[in-house]
Amino acid sequence: xxxxxxxIITRDWVIISKTRAGRPNEFAGKKKERQxxxxxxxxxxxxxxxxxxxxxxxFAIRGNDGWRVRVVPxxxxxxxxxxxxxxxxxxxxxxxxxxxxxxxxxxxxxxxTTLALMPEAHVADVIxxxxxxxxxxxxxxxxxxxxxxxxxGEAAGTSLQHPHSQLVATPIVPNQFxxxxxxxxxxxxxMGECVYCRTIAEELASRERVIExxxxxxxxxxxxxxxxxxxxxxxxxxxSSFDDITDAEVMSLAPILKSVLARLYVALDDPDYNYxxxxxxxxxxxxxxxxxxxxxxxxxxxxxGFEFGSGMFINTSVPEESAAVLRDVEVDRL
Amino acid sequence: xxxxxxxIITRDWVIISKTRAGRPNEFAGKKKERQxxxxxxxxxxxxxxxxxxxxxxxFAIRGNDGWRVRVVPxxxxxxxxxxxxxxxxxxxxxxxxxxxxxxxxxxxxxxxTTLALMPEAHVADVIxxxxxxxxxxxxxxxxxxxxxxxxxGEAAGTSLQHPHSQLVATPIVPNQFxxxxxxxxxxxxxMGECVYCRTIAEELASRERVIExxxxxxxxxxxxxxxxxxxxxxxxxxxSSFDDITDAEVMSLAPILKSVLARLYVALDDPDYNYxxxxxxxxxxxxxxxxxxxxxxxxxxxxxGFEFGSGMFINTSVPEESAAVLRDVEVDRL
Numbered sequence: 001x002x003x004x005x006x007x008i009i010t011r012d013w014v015i016i017s018k019t020r021a022g023r024p025n026e027f028a029g030k031k032k033e034r035q036x037x038x039x040x041x042x043x044x045x046x047x048x049x050x051x052x053x054x055x056x057x058x059f060a061i062r063g064n065d066g067w068r069v070r071v072v073p074x075x076x077x078x079x080x081x082x083x084x085x086x087x088x089x090x091x092x093x094x095x096x097x098x099x100x101x102x103x104x105x106x107x108x109x110x111x112x113t114t115l116a117l118m119p120e121a122h123v124a125d126v127i128x129x130x131x132x133x134x135x136x137x138x139x140x141x142x143x144x145x146x147x148x149x150x151x152x153g154e155a156a157g158t159s160l161q162h163p164h165s166q167l168v169a170t171p172i173v174p175n176q177f178x179x180x181x182x183x184x185x186x187x188x189x190x191m192g193e194c195v196y197c198r199t200i201a202e203e204l205a206s207r208e209r210v211i212e213x214x215x216x217x218x219x220x221x222x223x224x225x226x227x228x229x230x231x232x233x234x235x236x237x238x239x240s241s242f243d244d245i246t247d248a249e250v251m252s253l254a255p256i257l258k259s260v261l262a263r264l265y266v267a268l269d270d271p272d273y274n275y276x277x278x279x280x281x282x283x284x285x286x287x288x289x290x291x292x293x294x295x296x297x298x299x300x301x302x303x304x305g306f307e308f309g310s311g312m313f314i315n316t317s318v319p320e321e322s323a324a325v326l327r328d329v330e331v332d333r334l
Numbered sequence: 335x336x337x338x339x340x341x342i343i344t345r346d347w348v349i350i351s352k353t354r355a356g357r358p359n360e361f362a363g364k365k366k367e368r369q370x371x372x373x374x375x376x377x378x379x380x381x382x383x384x385x386x387x388x389x390x391x392x393f394a395i396r397g398n399d400g401w402r403v404r405v406v407p408x409x410x411x412x413x414x415x416x417x418x419x420x421x422x423x424x425x426x427x428x429x430x431x432x433x434x435x436x437x438x439x440x441x442x443x444x445x446x447t448t449l450a451l452m453p454e455a456h457v458a459d460v461i462x463x464x465x466x467x468x469x470x471x472x473x474x475x476x477x478x479x480x481x482x483x484x485x486x487g488e489a490a491g492t493s494l495q496h497p498h499s500q501l502v503a504t505p506i507v508p509n510q511f512x513x514x515x516x517x518x519x520x521x522x523x524x525m526g527e528c529v530y531c532r533t534i535a536e537e538l539a540s541r542e543r544v545i546e547x548x549x550x551x552x553x554x555x556x557x558x559x560x561x562x563x564x565x566x567x568x569x570x571x572x573x574s575s576f577d578d579i580t581d582a583e584v585m586s587l588a589p590i591l592k593s594v595l596a597r598l599y600v601a602l603d604d605p606d607y608n609y610x611x612x613x614x615x616x617x618x619x620x621x622x623x624x625x626x627x628x629x630x631x632x633x634x635x636x637x638x639g640f641e642f643g644s645g646m647f648i649n650t651s652v653p654e655e656s657a658a659v660l661r662d663v664e665v666d667r668l
Binding site for chain 1: 338490509557612
């Protein structure tokens with residue numbers, strides 16, 4: 001019999017279709033042949049040497065050979081840094097000016113690399129750039145939520161191959177944030193503890209879905225993963241906002257993030273994926289109920305009418321089996 | 335200045351990116367060349383003549399020349415009609431057996447047609463089949479929600495080209511249903527009216543986003559449409575559950591559903607799309623606050639990390655402009 005599982009954090013029910021699930025590696029090699037990229041592309045605005053193609057740098061981390069990570073405003077932003085967030089209300093129609101901040105984090109000077117292949121020290125610089133921008137942007141009083149995310153590959157929605165991630169800061173709290181926070185408050189009120197902390201304790205006790213663990217972080221496939229190889233990385237220390245990450249935690253997140261992406265790279269042949277950092281709305285900083293984390297979603301299956309019509313997902317893989325596949329990957333050579 | 339709009343029904347905020355929006359027809363012709371299909375395909379389990387390839391028929395509408403619409407159990411169902419919905423709870427891990435019903439509605443005996451091209455009388459038969467199955471399935475006391483949906487084209491998640499839709503009946507109420515119903519109750523408690531009825535009144539008063547209207551239905555682009563050409567069809571009469579649809583309303587829904595799909599077919603060159611019918615969980619039948627409807631989502635843009643990480647959408651088209659494009663399409667010849 002197949003199983004329906006509830007993700008107690010999001011409260012979403014997921015149909016885990018074991019009989020539909022094929023062999024563990026059924027998702028690999030489905031994608032079209034990936035082209036070999038040059039180290040430098042003269043048409044790429046993010047390549048070292050083409051800095052004049054971007055808007056004025058907001059931040060950079062530099063080494064002896066020039067910049068290592070660079071942050072620039074998004075040239076094609078839908079949100080503008082100018083203006084006020086005044087509501088316009090006319091009956092059921094509510095709107096406001098599209099005020100906000102959109103930045104691009106250029107992760108590396110080279111065109112032909114990706115986080116899975118970068119040295120851990122370089123991934124740590126990318127995370128430091130995220131933190132610096134998060135801390136800076138949260139000072140803007142018009143901003144309510146900051147979303148840091150990455151689109152890797154065409155199926156994940158990117159148009160530029162140069163390794164980069166994005167920051168979008170919105171003048172409203174997205175409704176989905178509110179819904180999840182309300183649920184975490186309910187759990188805290190009922191049980192007197194953070195539902196994320198409880199999940200870490202139970203995942204570490206069971207180990208069935210744990211991919212990797214280090215001093216400050218644990219990476220696992222959620223019990224009710226929405227789709228094949230959907231992964232979460234949780235900080236072990238209870239903290240609600242991403243920018244609360246300590247220097248020691250940055251040094252711990254970098255190797256585990258690189259490592260799980262490298263496992264995906266090997267196991268699924270460099271799949272397209274999205275990741276995002278889920279953090280508290282900026283009005284708060286420390287709460288007892290919310291816990292920031294990283295979510296990674298390989299884009300190897302399609303959503304269809306059932307998902308749109310219900311908000312539920314059918315996952316054609318078994319979380320425990322996917323975790324075992326990823327645990328077994330040899331990533332030392334990357 | 336771009337605009338952020340709130341959908342008062344779903345409470346989702348959407349960034350409407352006017353400056354990113356290209357000409358109205360920028361979304362047409364992006365898809366790969368569609369192959370010409372045969373009227374009959376010997377390998378297709380849904381073609382007339384191949385009935386032995388499907389499981390035993392649950393329902394059919396027949397004419398003088400044989401069946402017109404046929405409903406069969408889904409051969410590759412993730413949910414089983416057998417068993418009980420007993421919860422298994424171990425700490426934060428909650429699951430239950432995957433009990434439920436999955437059926438396929440074969441919309442036409444022919445392989446090479448689609449709802450946009452069918453006679454209205456045939457589309458009415460498809461809707462009657464939906465209603466009959468909905469009424470039948472709701473009698474099963476293990477069922478909490480019934481989702482009827484369609485995946486048209488590969489980008490919309492279908493693997494079979496023969497025109498068909500699906501019914502999935504789940505033993506739980508999807509969390510997204512609960513969240514939206516709670517919101518409709520809040521609106522009703524605050525304002526003393528149904529938020530959907532209020533939206534119909536305001537959309538008909540403004541007409542800016544209305545595509546088409548007939549005796550019993552109105553089709554429009556939502557004010558805060560999630561993506562280009564996202565459409566809603568609302569029944570004008572307040573009713574919470576799809577199976578409450580009257581015979582007269584079926585005869586009114588068929589032409590407007592066919593017509594809006596035909597407008598899409600012409601304007602965007604037969605785009606891939608999903609639609610689904612949003613209806614009350616089966617525990618209820620008539621409420622003052624919830625209103626059933628049809629939602630149509632053309633699959634012409636991709637979701638990426640921002641959408642995953644926030645639940646918000648960036649719509650690169652302007653609802654009023656898209657509605658004007660669809661209103662102007664000549665569909666009489668189809």
